[in-house]
Each structure stands twice: as C-alpha cells, then as structure tokens.
Amino acid sequence: MNENSFGGTGTAARSGTAAGTRPVTGTDTGAGAYDVAVIGGGAAGLSAALVLGRARRRTLLVDAGEPRNAPAAHMQGYLTRDGMGPAAFLAAGQREVATYGVERMSGLVTDAVPHGDEGFALTLADGRRVLARRLIVTTGLADELPAIDGVAERWGRDVLHCPYCHGWEVRDRAFGVIAHPVMPAHQALMVSQWSADVTLFLHTAPEPSPEDTARLEAAGVTVVTGEVAGLVVGKAGLTGVRMTDGRVVPREVLFVGTRTTPRDGLLTALGAATHETPMGRFVTVDETFRTSVPGVWAAGNVIGAQEQVVNAASGGYRAAALANADLLFADLDRKVEAAAA
Template structure:
C-alpha cells in the first residue's frame, strides 16, 4: 500500500472490482481493500451473468482481481474499520491491522448481510438448498419439491414466483400474518398448498435436505426451502461519513436497508460513491458489476473536472495579479 491514491475502493466484490477496473483503465491510482467475505460465497455458481453463466463466485472474483492488477491497480486483503473526511479535501481510511491510506475519492461497495429466519438448519443449508431468489437459483431447483417458509406478507408472491419452476410448491404459514381470502385464492388457483403451524427445523439426511419439521412434530417432505432474509446494508464505514442507511420497502413490507444514492452511485457526501448491494438490495452480480462501472466512470469524470480546476489555478492567480496592477496604475490620461 502507498499512502495516497486517487480512489480507494472499499469492498472487492463484483461492484468494487468493476469500478476499480474502470478507474485503473483511466490511469487512476486505485486501491481495493477487500475483507474477503463475499455475500455469495455459499453459492456454487453465478447465474444470469452473460458469458459467465455458471462461473463459481470465487473464480469470478479472482479473475476480477487479476484484471485490476493488470491495469496497475492494487488489491489488498483487509477490513476497513474507519473512514474520515480530511480538512484539506479527500479522505483517510484505516484498516483493522493499523494500515492507513488517503484518497481523493471513495467508492464503497461493501454489500449487505442476509439475516436469515431463526430456524434450525436454515443457516447451514443457505445457498445450497435453502434459497431466496428464483432468478439466482430457480433453474437448478426446477421440478423439485419446494417449500416456502412464510415470514412476511411477501411469501405469497414468493410462492407464485417459484410455482413457475415447479408443480410441487407448498407454503408453510410459519410466522407470517394470516393470508387473506384473495391471497389464498391466488395460491389455490396455482395448486399451492398451505401448511399451517410454525416450523421448528429442517430435516437433513446425509448431505441432502429431505423435509421440513413443524413444531407439532409433523414432517413434510421437501427438497428445497425458500426463505425471505432481511437484507441489511454493511454500512459501518458509510455511517462514519454521515451516511445512514434507510429502510427499503417492497410491497408495503420493510425488507431491509440500503444507502441512498443517485443513478450514478453518488451519495449526499461529496466525493463518496456507492455501488452494488450496499445501495441496491435487489442487484444480482451482473447488476452490481454494472453499477460499479457506472460509479467508476463518474468518479473519473469528477476527478477530471478537479484536475482542470487545479491546472487553471496558477493562471487564475496570474490574471488576478495583473488586474490588481492595472487598477493601481496610471489612468488613461497618464496622471
């Protein structure tokens, strides 16, 4: 690590690396600090990423780091624990191991945390046969026995989405509010059965999910369980800069939090951009990568404008001195 960079990127996932590549290709000095805790680490493959379909997440990130390095950027493993604006402009970030770096701009792509339902077995099977996104894992779960663990009113929508992929979908009412008549009608129309009662655990035999156990002791055979996590932005660094995450509401239901930004990733704090799941909990890998590219290009444009201002400053001072000399010199009659 050097002491000074044009940009420090906090987070080495798809968003952060994509932004770093865009900046490094523009010949900006870039440091990526990656804690090595990607959200999609439990998943076997990345999907819906054109020309990278089925790539393991770790492989995709390794390729991204190589691209950043190939264009002269730097990537270090570490956790950013502090960030502060400097009086003279720019920012200083501190790592858990005591290292520090300064940057003219920050791109924060720290992602989010999936807060899972408190049911035995859910966390252990997460990303394998406990899933949440039909676009991320739906094809792989097609035609299997799917159970939807209802924890909020969005469960009906989830069930209808997954019904597109399998004829065998069951909704476990669990802790969700009671479904109204219209919701039950929609489920019945698609042949989706509702199982009443709270779920206590998932049944696993060998290394395969085999069923869902209710508090009553009844076990319903299932091969896949769909859950609705709460998506909480990893915003600790941003909070230190005055950027508090706000609640994200979908269908009238609070589903998580995110840090507000405009379409380019610019936040309310000048010089700070965000990209990926920290700003958009719905963003899949390819969308996060696109957001990183957008933020990286906008940061470069902002730095270009600042470079022009800095380059013009000496000329501006010279013009001011000449104007001052003329004001204090002889008038047009030579008096």
Template sequence: MNAMEKNLSELDVVVVGGGVAGLSGALTLVRSRRSVVVVDSGEPRNAPAAAAHGLLSRDGIPPLELLKAGREEVAGYGGRIVSDRAVAARPVDGGFVVETEGGSSFTARRLLVTTGLADELPAIDGLRERWGRDVLHCPYCHGWEVRDLPIGVLATGPASMHQALLFRQLSPRVTYFPHTGPGPDAEQSERLAALGIAVADGEVAGLDVEDDRLAAVRLSSGVRVPVSALAVAPRFVARGGVLSGLGLTVVEHPMGVGMYVESDDSGLTGVPGVWVAGNVTDLMAGVPAAAAAGVRAAAAMNADLVATDADAAVAAYRKSAAGVADAR
C-alpha cells in the same frame, strides 16, 4: 508521472469491498489510468453458493473463481488489492482517509464503498447451515437449478407471497409455509389455490437433511413436508459501518425489506466525493446488476475527478497568464 506510479498517499480512489461491484468499479477506474487501492476482507456474501448465474458468458461460474479473476484483472492494470478489513473512514483536506483492522491507512481523493449486506435469517434449526445451497432467496440466481423439484416458501414478510408466485413459475410442486405469521388472506389464498400451491398448517420447527441435501421441512406438530429447496426472503442489512465517520448511516428501505445506504442513480451519497455501489445501496441487486452499478459509479467518479482536475488546470493557467501580463 503516470497515475499508477503515484505514491499511495496520493491515490485517486480507495475502494472498500472487493466483490463484483467493487472490482468492476476498480477495473473501470484503473483502465482510466486512476490510481486505485481495493481493501477487501475476503468475506463475499455469496461464498456458500456453488455458482453465480445470469452473468452473460460466465453463467455458472463459482463466485470465488469470479472474484479471483476480477482481482487479477484489476491488478493487471496496476490496481492494488489489499487483504484487510476497512474499519473507519474520515474526511481530510481534499479527500478521505480509510483505516484498516491491520493498522494500515490509505488517503485518496474519492471513496467508493461496496461492502454489501448481511442476510438476517429466521432462527430455525438448520436453516443458516443450508443458506446459499438449498435454502435460497432469488429465483433468478438459483431457480433453474431447482426446477420441477418440490420447493418450500417460508413466509417471512411482505415479499414472501411474491416469492411463492415466482417459484411456482419454476415448479408445479410448491408449498407455502406461513410459519408464525397470520397466513395468507382470502385473496392470497385464492391465488395460491388457483396455482396449485399448497399451504402448510403450523409453525416450522426445523429442517431435515439427508445425505447432505435438504429433505424436508419439519413442523412443530412433527409433520414432515418433503422439499428439495426452501425459499426464504431474509431481512437485508447493509454493511455500512465504515461510513459512520463520514456522517452516513443505513436507513430503512422504502419497501420494508431491510436497511440500506441512500444514494442517487450514479451511487453518489449525501457526502461529496463518496460513492456506493452494489448491495450496500441496492439490496436486491444480483451479480450482474452489482457489477453494472460498480461500473456506473466508477464512471461518475472519474468524470468528477476529470472536472476537478480541469478546474485546477484552468485556475493555474489563469494565474500564469496573469503573471505574464503583470511582467509586461
């Protein structure tokens, strides 16, 4: 029986999360004739963005269009896409059970979790509403689109100074907003000054928008600093709740940028048979890196299944050979 004709209770892999990491992993698996179900709640992190960048031959594609094409490709090879939210996972003999908000459950031999992360943003008036549009965090994802424009960098932590230097590469008009922090130290101030990066004085009170475009950062003093884009380094928190039933939890990232699920280079977690890929484990991965991680995890999972199946075949072969010998 073809692997894709198996009953859903005999799945090879359940993929939790249908972003680029999950769909890339699913595509790799179904092309290896693995039976796969992708459970996705339809809430991609990059949905507010107009375009995804840095993806070779697809630069500038709208994120939702990219995911639609990915779902169609997975389905074209026999994979199944389930529009639902996975709420729990638990181990069973030989695999795992994934339960959904809609009341469905799927049993599979292996589990790939690609649920991404949530961005924790500063509580500044108007900031969340502009997130992914002209409030940005990644110069490689959105920098070209704001080149030469007045750009603000909101200090939110240790990554903010580095962020200011990166955006200075893209525009000569950069302003650094210390906000509620202590401000840059002497060495940092010298670097900012040498690069012509202005430093605003005072706490940020909100953002001013004109004609549905960011126009200025408003300080608590009432001063308005004109900007067309604002770079913010959010705190990244992996969406790892579905893994709790397996004894896996999110932990603090060594760089202090948020919470993630630990894994090895292939995405294998501390629980045998459970892999993760994309932003749930690599907090700073962009679209191309997340897609590559999904492929890498899927290849490792397929190799693991191949080895397991070969071991089972050898055991059956030996038992059969022993039976023949006894009959003689």
C-alpha cells in the same frame, strides 16, 4: 447465484497484504494519496477498480475477503459467466484489475473520515492508514437466516433464496417456502414459475392478504399453518420440513427470505443519507451512484438487497466512471483558476 442471494464482501479481515500491493502507513499525504479507494472486493468493487485502472487512476482496492456468495457452488444469469463458481469469478476479476496497476490490499476498513480540502483518511483494523481523494464503497450486506434448525447448514445447497439464481437448477422438484414476515406470499408466488409443487409454510408470518390468497390458489400453492421446527435431511440432501407439532412435510428444496443488513457503517458515519425500503433501510444514491456525501459513491448490495452480481458489476462500472470524471473536472477547474490568477 447472485449478489441478491449471496453476493458482496464480508467484514472479517484477512491477514497480510496481497501480492503486488504497497501498504500505505503512517500519515501519507499529498502525492502519497490514491486517486480512488474502492472498499469491498466483490463484483461491484472489482468492476469499479477495473474501470479506474483503465482510466490510469492510482486505485486501491481494499478487500475484507469474505464474499457473501461463498456458500453457493455457482452463479447464474451473468452473460458468458453463467454457472461459474463465485470464487473463480472473483479470482478472474482480481487478475484482470492487477493488469492495469490497481493495488489490492487485504483488510477491513474500520473508519473513514474527511481529510484536507478534498479526500478521506481510511483506517484499517490492523492500524494501517490510507488516504484517497474519492471513495467507492461496495461492502455489500449480511443475511440473517430464519432461526430454524438446519437452515444455516443447508444454506446455498438446497436451502436457497433467489429463484432467478437457482430456479432452473432445481426446477420441477418439491419446493417449500418459509414465509417472509413482511411479504408472506411473494416468494412462494415467484417460485411457482419453476415448479408446480410448492408449499408455503407460514411459520411466524401473518396470513396473506385476500388478494395474495387468491393468487396462491391460482398458482396451486399449498399453505401450511403452524411453526416450523427444523429440516429433515437424508444422505442425498433435504427430504422434508418438520413442524413443531411433529408433522413432516416432504420437500426437496426450501426457499427462505432473509433479513438483510447493509454493511454501510462507513457510509452512515460519514453522514450519508438513507431511505426506507421493504427490505430495510439503505443508503441513498442518485443515478450516478453518488451518495449525499461529496466525493463518495456506493454500489452493489450495500445500496439495495436486489443488486444481483450482474447489476452490481454494472453499478460499480458507472460509479467509477463518474468518480473519474469528477476528479478530472476538479483538476481542470483548478488549473483554470490558477491560470486566471
């Protein structure tokens, strides 16, 4: 399991405030402002909060509490955390950041606007306001599953997305792949490394290119034309894929590509630049994870669909380190200017 397949932080707010969090209300200014507000409590956000807490920054972590990886039973490929459940991973991260004085607030940030000479005012869905000098946005993305009967119900169990996350656990079983409308052959070719029995269902996707057709033949992938109507599920799980013409193709595991929508509304409202990718339009960041908006960084799936948990955590770490340095030198430069005056 990783952020590429189910990671990130959701958009629905949880009620109440986490233990140990001081809610900021009204028009808190000056000394009442946080150094950094981290918006999103997944791997990237927790990693950023950990770095900032250890740097002795007054840090607020705002978490909407609906991680993208909630349907998955485990996450893989994260050194020393391989096989750990996503909920257990997040709980461990929350405990760690709390030991460094990071405040955690449950809720959904609905608005972020510039405030004063430097800083931002955040508004939560329940009306609370928060001021912060810098922002790190780690709000993840949302998956749109193919509109096929049974796919949503089996998502995260035997309907999967990322072979790096789940391939080992389902290796050598009968795989099915629903072709992605943009890259119809790509996922089938990738998962063929984990099973010699792979069937690609073109569904509504175009025919693969001649080059990919040759690759599919080389990989031993069977191609099935026609639209998929739904899944056939037995007591033990998925048993087949049912076509609209009534055929049932026996399969034990189904891989699907999702349409991904980054939860970047706060960033784009602030004017952050974006760029087009094969997986959609995402906010642009530089090598330090800084967006085009001064004082705003972003990390995790909000900046790309391929940010697995370990990569998201790394991105949050680097964004936090650079945000901290930005604050440090801004404050030192002000002192230098004041002394010269």
